[in-house]
Amino acid sequence: MFDDYNDIQDLDDINDGLDNKNNINFYNNGLKDNFNINKKPWVEKYRPNNINDIVHHEFIIKNLKNSIKSNNLPHMLFYGPSGIGKTSTIVSLAKTLYGEENYKKKILELNASDERGIKVIREKVKMFAQQSIKTSTSLSNLQENQNLQYKIIILDEADTMTSDAQAALRCIIEKYSNMTRFCLICNHVSKIIEPIASRCAKFRFSNISEESIKDKLKVIIEKEKVNIDEDELDLLINLSDGDLRKSINYLQYYNIINDNNKVLTKEEKINKINNICGIPEQIIIDNLWYYLLKNNFSELKKYIEYIFMEGYSGSTIIELLFNTIILENKILINNNYLFINDYKKSKIIDEISNSQSIFEGTCENTLLLKICTYIMFILHNN
Numbered sequence: 001m002f003d004d005y006n007d008i009q010d011l012d013d014i015n016d017g018l019d020n021k022n023n024i025n026f027y028n029n030g031l032k033d034n035f036n037i038n039k040k041p042w043v044e045k046y047r048p049n050n051i052n053d054i055v056h057h058e059f060i061i062k063n064l065k066n067s068i069k070s071n072n073l074p075h076m077l078f079y080g081p082s083g084i085g086k087t088s089t090i091v092s093l094a095k096t097l098y099g100e101e102n103y104k105k106k107i108l109e110l111n112a113s114d115e116r117g118i119k120v121i122r123e124k125v126k127m128f129a130q131q132s133i134k135t136s137t138s139l140s141n142l143q144e145n146q147n148l149q150y151k152i153i154i155l156d157e158a159d160t161m162t163s164d165a166q167a168a169l170r171c172i173i174e175k176y177s178n179m180t181r182f183c184l185i186c187n188h189v190s191k192i193i194e195p196i197a198s199r200c201a202k203f204r205f206s207n208i209s210e211e212s213i214k215d216k217l218k219v220i221i222e223k224e225k226v227n228i229d230e231d232e233l234d235l236l237i238n239l240s241d242g243d244l245r246k247s248i249n250y251l252q253y254y255n256i257i258n259d260n261n262k263v264l265t266k267e268e269k270i271n272k273i274n275n276i277c278g279i280p281e282q283i284i285i286d287n288l289w290y291y292l293l294k295n296n297f298s299e300l301k302k303y304i305e306y307i308f309m310e311g312y313s314g315s316t317i318i319e320l321l322f323n324t325i326i327l328e329n330k331i332l333i334n335n336n337y338l339f340i341n342d343y344k345k346s347k348i349i350d351e352i353s354n355s356q357s358i359f360e361g362t363c364e365n366t367l368l369l370k371i372c373t374y375i376m377f378i379l380h381n382n
Contacts, residue, residue: 042252043245046220047088051096054089055244056212060203064093073150075173075182077197079189080205083243087156089205090183094152109154121161121168125153129176152181159186163193170195207242216244217251226255232269239277250276280312285320289331292376293338300376304369314364318371322352344378351375 048054054061067073078086091109098106108128110120128151155161161169173182173196184200186192214237221228228236228251236254240247253276264272271281284307291300307317324331325345331338340348351374355367 041249042220042224043248046216046248048092049095049100051089051092054085054092055216056208057085057089057205060089060205063203064089068093068097073181074201075177075199076184077189077192077200077202078183078185078205079187079192079202081207081243082187083245084205084208085244086185086205087154090152090154090185094154097152106151107154108151109156111156117162118165118168121165121172125155125169126172126176129153129172129180132179150179150181152183154183154185156185157187158184159188159191166193166196170199173199208244209242210237213237213240213242213244213247217247220248220251224255226251227258228254229269231266232273235270235273236277239273239279278311278313278316280307280310280317280320284310284312285317285324288317288321288372289338292372292379295376295380297373297376300372301369304365304372307368308365314368317368318352321371321375322349325349338379340379347378348375351378 051061051064064073076090078090080086091107094107095103108125110124131151155169158166169182170193182200184192184196189197189202189204214233217233217237220226221233232254236250237247240250250273254273257276274281287303288307291303294300308314325340325348331340352371355371355374
């Protein structure tokens with residue numbers, strides 16, 4: 001069926017690519033001249049320092065402001081996808097309350113994914129939580145909150161904490177609530193034990209709208225003098241999937257590699273943005289379907305190794321496969337159509353969902369190989 005498919009890369013060429021460890025040279029294309037190690041990443045440079053600078057989450061900001069004005073700030077549980085402002089919201093809230101000069105004195109910020117054991121909770125967190133409030137905080141920073149008598153402990157990625165650590169944390173929250181407020185931040189709220197979740201006001205952060213991201217990026221574009229077309233900007237925002245942090249990183253990378261003197265066609269512009277966002281060219285996905293249909297595990301495994309050697313993300317490849325299976329009734333490969341019936345679609349989708357859940361945190365290479373092996377099996381069995 002695919003004997004005349006000339007665009008498929010031969011495995012000998014792929015082997016050569018795997019053996020060549022100098023495929024990527026960061027200093028090519030003038031990157032060395034544009035790179036300044038002393039400059040802040042834009043995602044940090046434009047991180048909000050005031051609660052009023054948070055974009056999109058108007059309802060959450062309104063509720064937090066009301067809690068501050070009434071001097072009744074609860075323990076908080078922020079949850080939602082990555083890159084949408086959860087950490088920035090609580091950090092900017094704390095800086096608004098205490099000012100930059102008192103932030104480190106009144107705030108303990110920990111990344112629970114690195115410090116998630118019970119020892120850290122019993123030592124660092126408990127020690128800070130039980131400290132009394134000193135009166136050195138400048139009242140001018142507190143404004144309407146002159147009776148503010150608590151510190152704030154921020155636990156980022158709290159859903160990675162062990163069960164024992166969460167149980168110990170629950171006791172500390174209960175014991176020191178009169179002088180300390182806790183803010184837990186996570187992606188998966190279901191992984192927070194109920195005794196902690198029930199003690200917190202829950203705030204669900206949704207993906208940031210494309211309009212809000214565009215408004216923020218336009219401010220950065222103006223300040224940094226970025227030369228980018230409206231179509232390129234729209235595509236970049238679309239590929240960010242509501243993740244503001246990701247879109248700012250994409251924009252900075254675009255600015256680094258952009259050549260203002262070179263005129264690009266529309267297709268070249270699309271390929272450029274796709275490369276920045278780590279989206280593989282269509283030929284990569286077409287080749288993968290070819291090896292899936294060839295029904296040869298060794299060749300499939302070798303091609304997946306090649307995909308990773310080229311620097312593509314396994315999760316991105318899985319998402320593209322998933323979208324193709326969901327959205328397309330037939331897949332065009334070498335002028336021939338591959339039809340996948342609803343039964344096979346449901347089996348593949350179920351496998352992708354289960355594998356991503358079971359293998360969360362594992363090697364992406366292993367996960368992609370497992371899913372592709374299953375797809376290959378389904379395609380060749382009724």
